[in-house]
Amino acid sequence: MQPVVGVDVAKGSSVVQAFTRRNEPYGKLESISHGDSGFERLGELLAELQARMAIAPVVILEATGHYHRGLVAYLERSGWTHFIVNPLQSKRAKGTQLRKVKTDAADAWHLADMYYRGDVLPHRTWDETFTELQHVTRQHEFVTGMFVQAKLNARALLEQVFPAYEEIFYALFSVTSLSVLERCLEGDDGDLVETIQACAGKSRSRRWVDEKARRLREILLDWRAQPRSQSQTVALSGMVSLLLSFTEQLSDLEKQMNELAFDLPEVELVKSIPGIGDKLAAAIVAEVGDVGQFEGAKQLVAYAGLDPGIFSSGKFTATSSRITKRGSKRLRRSLYLAVQCGIRGSTNKRIREYYDKKRKEGKPYKVVVIACANKLLHHVYAILSKKQPYRN
Numbered sequence: 331m332q333p334v335v336g337v338d339v340a341k342g343s344s345v346v347q348a349f350t351r352r353n354e355p356y357g358k359l360e361s362i363s364h365g366d367s368g369f370e371r372l373g374e375l376l377a378e379l380q381a382r383m384a385i386a387p388v389v390i391l392e393a394t395g396h397y398h399r400g401l402v403a404y405l406e407r408s409g410w411t412h413f414i415v416n417p418l419q420s421k422r423a424k425g426t427q428l429r430k431v432k433t434d435a436a437d438a439w440h441l442a443d444m445y446y447r448g449d450v451l452p453h454r455t456w457d458e459t460f461t462e463l464q465h466v467t468r469q470h471e472f473v474t475g476m477f478v479q480a481k482l483n484a485r486a487l488l489e490q491v492f493p494a495y496e497e498i499f500y501a502l503f504s505v506t507s508l509s510v511l512e513r514c515l516e517g518d519d520g521d522l523v524e525t526i527q528a529c530a531g532k533s534r535s536r537r538w539v540d541e542k543a544r545r546l547r548e549i550l551l552d553w554r555a556q557p558r559s560q561s562q563t564v565a566l567s568g569m570v571s572l573l574l575s576f577t578e579q580l581s582d583l584e585k586q587m588n589e590l591a592f593d594l595p596e597v598e599l600v601k602s603i604p605g606i607g608d609k610l611a612a613a614i615v616a617e618v619g620d621v622g623q624f625e626g627a628k629q630l631v632a633y634a635g636l637d638p639g640i641f642s643s644g645k646f647t648a649t650s651s652r653i654t655k656r657g658s659k660r661l662r663r664s665l666y667l668a669v670q671c672g673i674r675g676s677t678n679k680r681i682r683e684y685y686d687k688k689r690k691e692g693k694p695y696k697v698v699v700i701a702c703a704n705k706l707l708h709h710v711y712a713i714l715s716k717k718q719p720y721r722n
Contacts, residue, residue, distance in 0.1 A: 333379045335372075336442030337401070338434045339394040344401060345434035346372060348379050348387070352446040356382075364397075369404040386411060390441040393421050401532040414453040415441060418656065423449055430630055456619040463590040464616040468581040468660065470609070477576040484573060491558055494549040496541060506530050508574050514550065522546050552721040567668040570659050587612050595717075596621075600710060602719035605672030605681070610664050614710060617661035621714040630711050634661045636704045653700060664702040673702070676708060679722060681706060 331351040338345040343363050348356040356379060362368035379387045389405055389412040391398055398414070405412045423444055444450050481503055488495060488511075495514070499507035506529035513525055522543040530539060590598040591612050600611040617634075624630045631637050635657030655662070672678030673685045681702050688698040713720055 331446075332385055333383045334445050335376065335389045335443045336438035336440070336445075337389060337391040338437040339391050339398040339401060340434070341397050342523050343368065344391075345438050346375065347438040347442065348375060349442050349446075350379075350383060352443065359438070361434075364400045369401070372401075372404070373408055373410075373601070374405075381619055388413065388445060390415060390445050392417055392441060393453075413450045413646055415444065415450060416448065419449070420444065430610050454619065454623050456623070459593055460619045461592060463587070463594065463612060464619075464703070466583055466586045466590060467609075467613045467616045470580065470587065471613070471660065473576060473579050474582065477573070477580065480569060480572050480576060484566065484569040487562055487569060491562050491566050492553060494553060498549070503573060505574070505577055508577070510546070510602065512567065512570045514546070515563060515570065524704070548645070563709075584609070586721060591615075596714055598714050599717065599719055602713065603668070603672075603706070603709060604678040604720070604722075605674075606668050607671075610668050610671070613660065614665040614668070617658045617664065618714070621711060624711070627708045627711040631704055631707055633657045634665065634707055635659070636662060636665070636700065636707060660705065662703070666699060669699050669702040669706055672706070673699075678706075680709075 333348065333350050333356070335346060335348045343361055343435045346360045346362055350356045357375070358373070360371070362371050376387050387410075389410055391401065391412065392415045392437055394417075402412065402414065418439065485502070492511075492514070495511060496502060499510075501507060506526060509529045510522070510525055513522075523539055526542050527534075527536075545615070588608065591608070594615060596615045596618075597608075597611045600606055600614050601608065606614070618630065621630070624633065628637070632654070635655040636653050638651045639654045641651060669685075671680060672681040676682040684705055685698055685702050688701055691693075691702070709720065
């Protein structure tokens, strides 16, 4: 029987237990650090086990956020066979035991036992470009969320500190508007024309720039004469600097996203679907990865967590059920947004027709949008598997 090493991954370290065969541990339980010395010790243990059993051992570990990635990178570099177990599957398998035990040692033992029972299947693997794109799109989503919260806070402060400024620029949170506001709050408003022209560039005429500068001078005279909270002024200045920093970060992330997407033909294929632009296409492809890993569209739908849960017991069968939500929440969110873009203005005629049909049947809005997301994901699977663009 093949030797197995069960690894319970934690932050900064992992608990390792080797087995020569089922329920026969080899050596003592060890804790290794996620560094060169720890990985070197793991390599020594694996080599020792291979020499003793005359067969390469298999490493079983659980996906644990980002903590397992350093260990997985070492195993891939060293050429050791490893399997990454879905935490949901691991937790369900533990539920078959009568005793309730939760320790690192028990988890490492349990992971190895799952392999011996035949419950472990090969994990998803894909090209490094997909992984890099996934990192960038997820970071973009994270920074965008903070950017939105920062804008809400900045607007609330602006309404209390400098309410008249909102009438100057239509795009209040554009780089031009934020840069000018930053100069005004700092009291450095000597040459507003040059400041506005430098930020706006050639996109605006000289007449537009002069008009903005004139209106700014007028409201600044009244603003300086009025009493205001110094602490709120400082807070607003800090939020403006933060917004400019977020804008720059998002610009850099979008540039990286476009560079990575250029090397992936799948992004262009997904973009051929009406209602899906650069960012949504990149996010969908990053979360789906290599579509060849899915046996069919239904498996991809299950991976996205858009498949309905089934509940039946005896003579009872549930007539209505919610989606499982056990897959990638980022993929679900991207598809939800893509459907909203597609039905708005009938951009995607097929999805719009399907949406209208379900609404006429009396289905609630969110139920219909989720059904459309399911259908859209079938379209995504079809164009990626056939490598052909979307056709109306």
